Amino acid sequence: MRKTINFLLLLAALTLVPCINVDAQKKKAKVDVSEALKGYFTPADNGAVRPDGDGFIRRWMILEPISKPNPTNRVFTETYTRTELSKEYFPGQLTMMPKDGDQVTVNMEYQAPVDLTSNRPRTPQGQGPQEPKWVKAKLTWHALDSDHFFVKLFRFATGLNKDRYGVIFWTVTVINCEEDIENVRLSLGSNKAGMWWLNGEEVLLVAGDRHMGVDSAVSDRVTLKKGKNVLRGATMNGPGMSEICVRFIDGDTGKPVTNYTVSCN
Amino acid sequence: MTNKNIILGAALCMLSAGSAFAQGGKPFIHDPSCIVECNGKYYTFGTGGGGLISPDGWHWESGAVRPGGGAAPDAIKIGDRYLIAYSTTGGGMGGGHASAIMTMWNKDLDPNSPDFGYTEAVEVASSLVDEDCNAIDAGLLLGPDGRLWCTYGTYFGHIRQVELDPETGFRKEGNEAIDIGRNMEASTMMYRDGWYYLLGTHGTCCDGVNSTYNIVVGRSRNPHGPFIDNVGRSMIEGGGKMVINAENRLIGPGHFGRYIEDEGIEKMSFHWEADMDQSGRSVLAIRPLLWKNGWPVAGEAFQSGTYEIQSERSGYALELATDFVRMNSGMGMFGRGNTDQPVVKVEQQKLSEVIDTWPTGNAEVRNGYYMGRPNQRWSIIPVDEAGGYVGGQYYKILIEGTNRALAATAACEVEAVAEYTGADEQLWRIEQCTDGTFRIMPKAIPGTSEKLALVSLGDCKPTLAPFDFNNDNCKWAFKCFTQIK
Numbered sequence: 001m002r003k004t005i006n007f008l009l010l011l012a013a014l015t016l017v018p019c020i021n022v023d024a025q026k027k028k029a030k031v032d033v034s035e036a037l038k039g040y041f042t043p044a045d046n047g048a049v050r051p052d053g054d055g056f057i058r059r060w061m062i063l064e065p066i067s068k069p070n071p072t073n074r075v076f077t078e079t080y081t082r083t084e085l086s087k088e089y090f091p092g093q094l095t096m097m098p099k100d101g102d103q104v105t106v107n108m109e110y111q112a113p114v115d116l117t118s119n120r121p122r123t124p125q126g127q128g129p130q131e132p133k134w135v136k137a138k139l140t141w142h143a144l145d146s147d148h149f150f151v152k153l154f155r156f157a158t159g160l161n162k163d164r165y166g167v168i169f170w171t172v173t174v175i176n177c178e179e180d181i182e183n184v185r186l187s188l189g190s191n192k193a194g195m196w197w198l199n200g201e202e203v204l205l206v207a208g209d210r211h212m213g214v215d216s217a218v219s220d221r222v223t224l225k226k227g228k229n230v231l232r233g234a235t236m237n238g239p240g241m242s243e244i245c246v247r248f249i250d251g252d253t254g255k256p257v258t259n260y261t262v263s264c265n
Numbered sequence: 266m267t268n269k270n271i272i273l274g275a276a277l278c279m280l281s282a283g284s285a286f287a288q289g290g291k292p293f294i295h296d297p298s299c300i301v302e303c304n305g306k307y308y309t310f311g312t313g314g315g316g317l318i319s320p321d322g323w324h325w326e327s328g329a330v331r332p333g334g335g336a337a338p339d340a341i342k343i344g345d346r347y348l349i350a351y352s353t354t355g356g357g358m359g360g361g362h363a364s365a366i367m368t369m370w371n372k373d374l375d376p377n378s379p380d381f382g383y384t385e386a387v388e389v390a391s392s393l394v395d396e397d398c399n400a401i402d403a404g405l406l407l408g409p410d411g412r413l414w415c416t417y418g419t420y421f422g423h424i425r426q427v428e429l430d431p432e433t434g435f436r437k438e439g440n441e442a443i444d445i446g447r448n449m450e451a452s453t454m455m456y457r458d459g460w461y462y463l464l465g466t467h468g469t470c471c472d473g474v475n476s477t478y479n480i481v482v483g484r485s486r487n488p489h490g491p492f493i494d495n496v497g498r499s500m501i502e503g504g505g506k507m508v509i510n511a512e513n514r515l516i517g518p519g520h521f522g523r524y525i526e527d528e529g530i531e532k533m534s535f536h537w538e539a540d541m542d543q544s545g546r547s548v549l550a551i552r553p554l555l556w557k558n559g560w561p562v563a564g565e566a567f568q569s570g571t572y573e574i575q576s577e578r579s580g581y582a583l584e585l586a587t588d589f590v591r592m593n594s595g596m597g598m599f600g601r602g603n604t605d606q607p608v609v610k611v612e613q614q615k616l617s618e619v620i621d622t623w624p625t626g627n628a629e630v631r632n633g634y635y636m637g638r639p640n641q642r643w644s645i646i647p648v649d650e651a652g653g654y655v656g657g658q659y660y661k662i663l664i665e666g667t668n669r670a671l672a673a674t675a676a677c678e679v680e681a682v683a684e685y686t687g688a689d690e691q692l693w694r695i696e697q698c699t700d701g702t703f704r705i706m707p708k709a710i711p712g713t714s715e716k717l718a719l720v721s722l723g724d725c726k727p728t729l730a731p732f733d734f735n736n737d738n739c740k741w742a743f744k745c746f747t748q749i750k
Contacts, residue, residue: 074472149502158395189503191420191448209469209477211420211448213503241397241421241448245502 033142036159040152041144044100048176048261049145054214055247055256056149057173057231061098061264064139065157065167069111069132070238073209076193081207085195085234089168090139094200094232098172099265100143110135111166143264150189150212150245153235157242168236171244175229176261183251186219186231190244194235198222212243221251224260287515287540287566289649289658292317292325292549295471296337296402296451299522300534300551300655301347303374307655309522309534309549310338310349317549318375323653325549330376333367333386337402337451337520343413347371348434349383352401356419364400365391366417366427368434389436390417390427397422398442402520404453407431408461408488416445416452416463424452424465424500426489445490446500449481451520460484460559463492463500464508466519474545476517476538481505482561495560508533509552509563514541518563523554524655529698529734531556532656533563551656553697564697567657571644571665571747573635577702577740579724581632583671585640585664585681590619614638616666628681630671632725640664642746643671651692651708659692659708661685673707677717677729693719702740704732 034043044059051057066089070076090104098104110133142160146152151171157164186196186203191212196204196219203219210216235244248257294311300322301308308329310316313336316329331338331349338351349371354364365388373380392400399419406414413431418424424446428437446452449465456462462484468477483492483500491499498504509518517538524532531554539545553564574583595611616639623640635641642665651659662671663685670685671693685691689709696704705719710729718732720739732739 073469074475152397155397211467211503213448213467213505214498216503 031160033144033160036161037144037156038159040147040155040159041142042147044143044145044264046263046265048263050261051247051256051258052149053258054149055249055258057175057246057262058146058149058151059144059173059262059264060146060151061100061141061143061172062151062153062156063098063104063141063170064160065153065162065164065169066106066139067108067111067135067137067163067166068168068236069109069166070236071166073192073238073240075238076207076209076236078205078207081193081195081205081236085168085193085236089170093170094197097174097230097265098141100141102141103138104141106137106139107134108137109133111163113163149214150243153237153242153244164242165237165239167242168234169242171233171235172264173231174263174265175224175231175248176263177224177226177229178260179226181224181248181257181260183221184224184248184257185221185251187215187247187249188217188219188233188244189214189246190217190235191240192235192237192242192244194233194244196231196233198231199225199229209238212241212245214245215249215254218249218254224248224257287537287543287548287550288656289324289653290319290326293327293543293546294325294549295536295538295547296520297522297534297536297549298338298340298349299405299453300524300532301340301342301374303342303347304378306375308340308374310340310351311536312336312338312355321652322551322655323658328376329374330381332383333369335367335401339403339405339453339522341405341407343407343431345372347374348405350389350403350405350415351386352403352417354401356399356401356421361394362392362396362399362421363394366400366403366415368415368429370434387435389415389429389434390425390442398425398444400425402451404451404464405429406454406456406461408456412488414454414488416454418446418452419450420448423447424449424463426454443489444501445492446483448503449500449505451480453521454488455523455561457556458559459486461486461488461490461492462561463490464521464561465500465505466521467505468517468519470517470519470538472517472538474516474539474541476519477511478517478519478538479510480508480518480521480535480563482508484559506560508561509535515539515550516541516545518550524551526655526696527732527734529700530696530704531699533561534656553656554699555697555701556699557701564701567645567660567695567697567743568745569644569646569660570745571642573637573641573744573746574643574662574705575635575742575744576632576721576724576727577737577742578721579632580635581721581724582635582641583643583727583741584631584633584638585623585669586629586631587619587623587640590614590622590638620667626683628669628683630679630681630727632721632727639666645693645695645743648687648692651687651689654694654696657694657696660695661687661691662693673710673717673729675711675713677710677713677715679719679727679729698734698740700740702737702742704739705741706732 336355367386451466494504522534692708717729
């Protein structure tokens with residue numbers, strides 16, 4: 001009998017948890033972003049800025065992390081990365097241009113909060129693989145300037161008290177060019193798997209359990225066209241640190257390209 | 266054999282380098298410290314406590330003792346004591362980044378010695394549960410100015426550097442940790458010719474044959490960096506020039522340690538995350554440490570095979586002193602003659618064609634123009650029961666297809682004895698120098714304990730004399746024909 005009650009309680013809990021999670025998010029007080037992300041990010045204004053002296057793009061729209069539980073980094077093959085990042089998580093994810101504070105409703109897998117005093121997040125002992133529990137959540141876009149050449153996505157998540165491991169970070173920025181800039185390449189340092197699109201076209205995919213090194217992954221040659229170019233990236237992590245550094249480099253020499261501006265619109 | 270074939274042969278030897286055992290004995294360890302010598306024995310410590318002991322630097326068995334548990338220790342000899350650093354935890358991927366670096370001293374590393382005994386460990390650095398650093402994987406460097414540096418950190422944020430007091434092993438009072446790198450593990454520093462080098466390990470650890478660990482380096486004139494790699498990237502930008510990567514059946518090199526044997530003879534210790542010839546276990550490895558254009562490069566493990574042994578002084582080849590026997594085929598008429606005739610291979614001169622002309626009994630050896638002849642082809646074969654030295658084992662050096670063995674004599678000369686017997690003077694230590702050439706030394710010389718090396722005096726006279734790295738007389742090259750499995 002006691003087992004039956006326990007089972008019913010567990011069933012009820014599993015059913016309610018996603019609702020509670022989403023509801024709790026709605027009720028949260030508005031976060032002071034500048035304080036929460038201090039040392040890593042500063043709220044960006046509506047203007048345009050140059051990339052930094054080494055060509056790194058620091059101005060980004062970043063969506064609060066989409067839960068995608070991955071308890072290990074061993075799964076990030078090319079196929080897995082492409083499959084998972086080609087799914088639709090929110091409408092217009094490869095076409096929309098968000099504004100600061102915009103919210104999108106995301107269909108995502110629920111995961112329990114990480115216990116920071118524990119080691120790797122694992123499937124609870126004895127339960128075996130779990131069926132994903134899908135939840136809908138409203139996630140907010142934030143217009144931010146990174147305080148560093150790198151964009152520390154992990155600190156974006158932790159600062160906003162969001163899921164930090166087993167998530168997907170969507171990042172968008174606008175590259176403004178006074179004229180066509182031909183023969184450049186997207187250069188990425190990322191310690192996690194990801195996909196990148198320039199003006200809606202896939203230009204780079206990185207897979208594996210990586211370390212973030214400047215220019216560790218480079219696209220084929222692309223052209224930054226006169227006017228606005230939209231660069232989107234999706235970075236998917238498991239446990240561990242998540243950060244990226246992004247710039248354009250000359251297609252032949254590898255030297256940074258800096259003759260453009262970056263904005264969030 | 267043409268030059269092209271020699272090069273191909275050499276390439277084949279290199280390609281097969283991954284199949285040799287990393288070290289003798291049971292060298293099973295993860296995250297090994299630098300190797301330290303103590304009273305004629307060699308020690309390295311690993312994750313979880315304990316470590317390996319070797320009587321000769323080649324044959325390793327468990328038995329070293331290190332209290333404290335935790336992970337990835339390092340060891341350094343300062344004066345007549347040994348300072349051991351280790352981390353209290355192994356780090357955490359999903360949280361749990363609170364850790365501390367501890368140091369402790371020991372007078373003697375032999376657990377059976379009356380002088381053995383660790384001092385109480387003291388904390389010299391730490392990380393909080395959720396900061397951008399994980400205080401594990403300590404590395405120690407005593408700089409040329411006597412300052413003692415300790416680096417630590419993992420993928421979770423920064424690699425940090427603190428200064429320790431070389432007298433006490435404590436953190437220097439008032440010292441602030443400095444960020445000097447990022448996104449790597451197993452950091453350590455070394456110093457050479459005015460450069461400070463920061464080494465680290467990129468890739469994934471602890472995943473057996475799937476581990477992608479590899480060792481990288483950057484350098485700086487300043488002990489605090491910035492440490493720049495060969496293409497101008499700072500280690501704090503995630504840069505790093507490759508020192509060693511996986512090799513065939515040896516996977517995941519990590520946790521660099523430097524061991525200086527003599528001027529021009531250096532070794533690097535590390536672990537292979539998985540040796541596929543030893544059940545995929547994590548094993549200690551020791552390789553020659555080479556320096557090219559100011560950068561550290563991993564040398565190759567020496568492979569048994571048949572070689573030309575070439576004097577670095579003259580380019581001449583070590584050979585058994587025999588009459589030159591002319592070959593009658595292959596007289597190519599300077600490439601002229603009837604060019605319409607089919608091209609055919611000229612057979613190599615065979616041992617059976619010349620051996621009857623050779624002196625019997627012990628014979629002189631000399632250096633001569635290399636011609637690919639049987640008296641110039643040396644088969645170099647490891648002798649398992651003969652023991653070894655740091656990173657290598659002893660070899661017998663025989664004229665190919667014979668038992669005629671290169672040997673040291675009581676007069677401190679060299680000869681080819683008629684029959685190999687396994688005597689110590691017929692065993693040779695072969696070590697790659699920091700410039701890629703080789704030092705060749707007999708295990709013993711009859712009647713003397715002096716350590717001498719094979720040396721060229723004049724162009725044609727091989728003999729035994731003290732090794733001088735700055736003298737090409739003392740150095741040799743090996744040109745591989747065939748590998749011996």
